[in-house]
Amino acid sequence: xxxxxxxxxxxxxxxxxxxxxxxxxxxxxxxxxxxxxxxxxxxxxxxxxxxxxxxxxxxxxxxxxxxxxxxxxxxxxxxxxxxxxxxxxxxxxxxxxxxxxxxxxxxxxxxxxxxxxxxxxxxxxxxxxxxxxxxxxxxxxxxxxxxxxxxxxxxxxxxxxxxxxxxxxxxxxxxxxxxxxxxxxxxxxxxxxxxxxxxxxxxxxxxxxxxxxxxxxxxxxxxxxxxxxxxxxxxxxxxxxxxxxxxx
Amino acid sequence: xxxxxxxxxxxxxxxxxxxxxxxxxxxxxxxxxxxxxxxxxxxxxxxxxxxxxxxxxxxxxxxxxxxxxxxxxxxxxxxxxxxxxxxxxxxxxxxxxxxxxxxxxxxxxxxxxxxxxxxxxxxxxxxxxxxxxxxxxxxxxxxxxxxxxxxxxxxxxxxxxxxxxxxxxxxxxxxxxxxxxxxxxxxxxxxxxxxxxxxxxxxxxxxxxxxxxxxxxxxxxxxxxxxxxxxxxxxxxxxxxxxxxxxxxxxxxxxxxxxxxxxxxxxxxxxxxxxxxxxxxxxxxxxxxxxxxxxxxxxxxxxxxxxxxxxxxxxxxxxxxxxxxxxxxxxxxxxxxxxxxxxxxxxxxxxxxxxxxxxxxxxxxxxxxxx
Numbered sequence: 001x002x003x004x005x006x007x008x009x010x011x012x013x014x015x016x017x018x019x020x021x022x023x024x025x026x027x028x029x030x031x032x033x034x035x036x037x038x039x040x041x042x043x044x045x046x047x048x049x050x051x052x053x054x055x056x057x058x059x060x061x062x063x064x065x066x067x068x069x070x071x072x073x074x075x076x077x078x079x080x081x082x083x084x085x086x087x088x089x090x091x092x093x094x095x096x097x098x099x100x101x102x103x104x105x106x107x108x109x110x111x112x113x114x115x116x117x118x119x120x121x122x123x124x125x126x127x128x129x130x131x132x133x134x135x136x137x138x139x140x141x142x143x144x145x146x147x148x149x150x151x152x153x154x155x156x157x158x159x160x161x162x163x164x165x166x167x168x169x170x171x172x173x174x175x176x177x178x179x180x181x182x183x184x185x186x187x188x189x190x191x192x193x194x195x196x197x198x199x200x201x202x203x204x205x206x207x208x209x210x211x212x213x214x215x216x217x218x219x220x221x222x223x224x225x226x227x228x229x230x231x232x233x234x235x236x237x238x239x240x241x242x243x244x245x246x247x248x
Numbered sequence: 249x250x251x252x253x254x255x256x257x258x259x260x261x262x263x264x265x266x267x268x269x270x271x272x273x274x275x276x277x278x279x280x281x282x283x284x285x286x287x288x289x290x291x292x293x294x295x296x297x298x299x300x301x302x303x304x305x306x307x308x309x310x311x312x313x314x315x316x317x318x319x320x321x322x323x324x325x326x327x328x329x330x331x332x333x334x335x336x337x338x339x340x341x342x343x344x345x346x347x348x349x350x351x352x353x354x355x356x357x358x359x360x361x362x363x364x365x366x367x368x369x370x371x372x373x374x375x376x377x378x379x380x381x382x383x384x385x386x387x388x389x390x391x392x393x394x395x396x397x398x399x400x401x402x403x404x405x406x407x408x409x410x411x412x413x414x415x416x417x418x419x420x421x422x423x424x425x426x427x428x429x430x431x432x433x434x435x436x437x438x439x440x441x442x443x444x445x446x447x448x449x450x451x452x453x454x455x456x457x458x459x460x461x462x463x464x465x466x467x468x469x470x471x472x473x474x475x476x477x478x479x480x481x482x483x484x485x486x487x488x489x490x491x492x493x494x495x496x497x498x499x500x501x502x503x504x505x506x507x508x509x510x511x512x513x514x515x516x517x518x519x520x521x522x523x524x525x526x527x528x529x530x531x532x533x534x535x536x537x538x539x540x541x542x543x544x545x546x547x548x549x550x551x552x553x554x555x556x557x558x559x560x561x562x563x564x565x566x567x568x569x570x571x572x573x574x575x576x577x578x579x580x581x582x583x584x585x586x587x588x589x590x591x592x593x594x595x596x597x598x599x600x601x602x603x604x605x606x607x608x609x610x611x612x613x614x615x616x617x618x619x
Contacts, residue, residue, distance in 0.1 A: 050579050053571070078581035090576040094594030103590060104580035111581065143594070144576075160580065 001066045003028045003168055003199045004049075009060035011048045017058070018044040020224035026168065031200040033210055033235060036221035037243050042203045043087060045221070046172040049201075050084035051077050065167055078104075079111035081167030081198075085157040085174050092144035097156065100144045101126055101163055108164055129162050132192075134185045150177035158189035169193060170201045175209040187212030207239035220246060259299075259345040264327045272334050273341035281336060288514040288546055289456050289485040294430055297401035298342050302371040305349045313359035315384075321350035321377055328352070330377065331407050332434050336489075337458060340375065340405045340432050347374040355380045355414075359387075362603075367392030367420075370400030370427060377407040378416070380441075385415040389603055392424040404431040410441035412465060421604035422449035423611045432458040439465030439494070446602030447474035450611060451482040451511075460489045463497035463528075470499040475599030477612055478543075480509025488517040492528035492558075501532040504599030506592060507543035514546040519562065523554040532562040537569065537595050539588075589616045 004026040011019040018041045026032050036042050047055045049062065051074035062069045064082055072080075092100070102123075106116040127137040133155045145153050154174050161169050171190065175183055190200060190213050202215060210218070210232060218234040219226045220243065227246055228234065261270035276282050277295065286294075312318055321327050330350075332340045344350060351374055353363065365376070367390055380386050410416055418433070435443055443461065461470050470490060478484045490499045499519065507513040519530045536545040549562035569591045577587035596612050597605075 052575055052579075074575065074578040075581050075583050075587075078579055084579050086576065086579075090570075090573045092573050092576070092591065092594055094597035095590050100577070100580070100590070103582055103586065104577075107581040107583065107586070143598075164580070 002026060002063075003030075003065055004201070005061075005063045007061045009048070009062060010058045011044060012056045012058050013044060013054060018224050019048065021060070022221070022225050024219065024226060026199045026201060028167075028199055029196040030216040031194065031202060031213060033202045033204060033215040033218045034221055035204060035218060035235060035238055040221045041224040042221055043172055046084055046170045046201075046203055049077075049082065049170050050074055075107070078166075079108055083161055083164060083166035083169045085154075085161060085169065085171040087172040087174075087176065089145045089153040089157055091146050091148075093146045095144050096141055097144050098123060098126060098140040101140070101160065104160070105163060126159070126163060129159055133159055133162075133189055134182070135159060151179060151182035154178055154186055155182065155189075158186050161193055162189060166198065168199045168201065170203070172203050173205065174202075175204055175206060183209065184212060207235040210235045222246060259342070261341075261345050262322045262348060262350065264322050264330070264350070265341055265344050269334060269341055270345055273338035276335045276338035279335070282338060285336075285487055285516070288512070289454075289483070294339070294401075294456065295342065297428065298339065298346060298372065298403060298430075301346070301401040301403065303347055304371045304373050305347060306374075307351055308353075308365050308373070308376055311364075312353070313361050313363070315355065315357040315359045316363065317354045317356065319352040319354070321352040324352070328377070328379065328409075330375075331409060331436055332405075332432070333460070337432055337434070337460070339403075339430060340434075343372055343403050343405050344375050346372050349374040350377065351375070352377045352379065355384050355386045357381070358385045362387035362389045365390040367402075367422065367424070370402050372401075372403045373405075375405035375407065377409065379409045380411060380414040380416055382411040383413045384411075386417075387603075388416065388418045390419070391421045391604060391607075392427065400428075402427050402429040404429070406431070406433050408433070408435040408443065410435065410437045410443060412439040412441060414438075415442045415444075417444040417446075417602070419446040419602040419604055420449070421608050422447075422451075422455070423608060426452050428454045430456045430458075433460070435461045437461065437463050437465060437468035437470070440467040441465060442469045443471070444602075445470070445472040445474070446600075446604070447472075448476070448600055448604060448608035450477045450479060450615065451484045452479040453481070454483045456485045456487075458487045460491070461499070462491045462493055463499065464491075464493040465497075466494050467496045468494065469497070470501075472501045472503070473599060473601040474502070475504045475596045475608070476506070476513070477596055477615060478505065478507045478511040478513045479615065480511060482511045484512070485514040486516070490517070490519050490530065490532075492519070492521045492525040492530060495524065495526040495528065497525060498529045499531070501534075502599060503534045504537075504595055505534070505545070506537045506539065506596055507545050508539045510540065510542045512544040512546075515564070516548045516550070517562070518550040518552065519560060521551070521553040521555060521558050521560065526555060526557045529559045530561070534564045535595070536564070536566045537592065538566060539568070539592060592616060
């Protein structure tokens, strides 16, 4: 049983077909990178997997950890261990980061039949992880992503990834807007997350992230379908030659 | 003429208000200006309630800190000007006539601790005038806990007069949602004086707040941050008039109101830049969240500008919970009810500031837990 099994997926946004017969398998312990030009459907794939309203699956099947995702609500997907790191994390003034993180963690534990972790223990863990990601623990007191720079928002996404310990992380252009230091920190966080029990679907435009997070497989998404797959060298070729050779 | 005004005929005006002043109030109650500003509130019902309400003539419940002095205003040989435009706020005259007393607190030097005023509760309180001397600062705190007396109708009239270079901070927490209430704050600021207002409250019955701040001196500044939760069946009507009467004056208004259930929330905020108020700088923001389709929100930010060299911004929003934020929380595993609760609470908390912010946040959280 694959961790993620996408078979012949078609999906539309506002009635417009975006994903067209996309198939992909991710096994536990693997990192798959999805690359592709603008508008190829990379973010649509991420949002479809997370169950975002407005993203309609019109054909095909997606199963996660052996469970079909059709009709499964976003919160149930998350509780089952599917995590989406947003390309544009939302700012939520008035809701502190710590409160949000604790609520998210408690909901995961409740879904597994566990009692909430003590606030003290959780805060200690969150602060330590934040520090490791170069996030000032003071950020945990602020509103969710409120006034964060682009890099801080992405670090905050990785903090959530590490805290929630999902089975599958879908990282939607987590490297966009990051300077070199932040890129390395975020990559270190993803590598820390990586284990034989979980998987990562890494959506990116640039090969530079893959210098720090070495993928097992690289796929090229064009016009809603995967047109090429390979190992990490495929990303290097794309970096050097672009996508034009694929359509030629 | 509005119902209830007949009953005012029997009122006797205190000497400092005079029969003429009371007559003006009676006339104003039937006038166009008052009818318009009371469009969303039951004026006849309020005037009737004012006639019937219990009266609290005693001095405000406070142990005055050193540096302040209390006087019975209406017994002074030469009382200061009350400073309220009775044509605009005739109910202030009615309250004064009913109360039969009026109190003056002089702040002669900066007190070491806040002035603590009793919440209006279900009674008419004698109007209070606070005069702050130059270069002094005063904090005024007023809190109504959920255990407050909720019977009857409460009324409060507070007049603040800030001398040059003085500062005042008035913070209120009205967390007794069942109290019916009308309140008026009239503030007059001279040069470089600064006023900070923090109002936070929960409303389950009827609450009407009138605020009139006159920035009447170069560099006078107002900052107001507030949040209100209007519970099912509640009616909140906020009427703000901020007057920039001098140059270089600054006002910042931020008000967050959340209307739940079958409630009604009205916000009317008017910024008036007088001719000659060169370089005035005003920013007014009113955000409203309607949690239920049957909730009603009325908001009207207004700018009235009589000179060219000003900076003014205003904005009002009425909406439901942000779909992006909701999905963000759901994508982290929070169930929809929990996510909505957290976002609602966050919206209100974003309008909290001052000494009662934490207490108000706790009260709001308790409300949402009980839903």
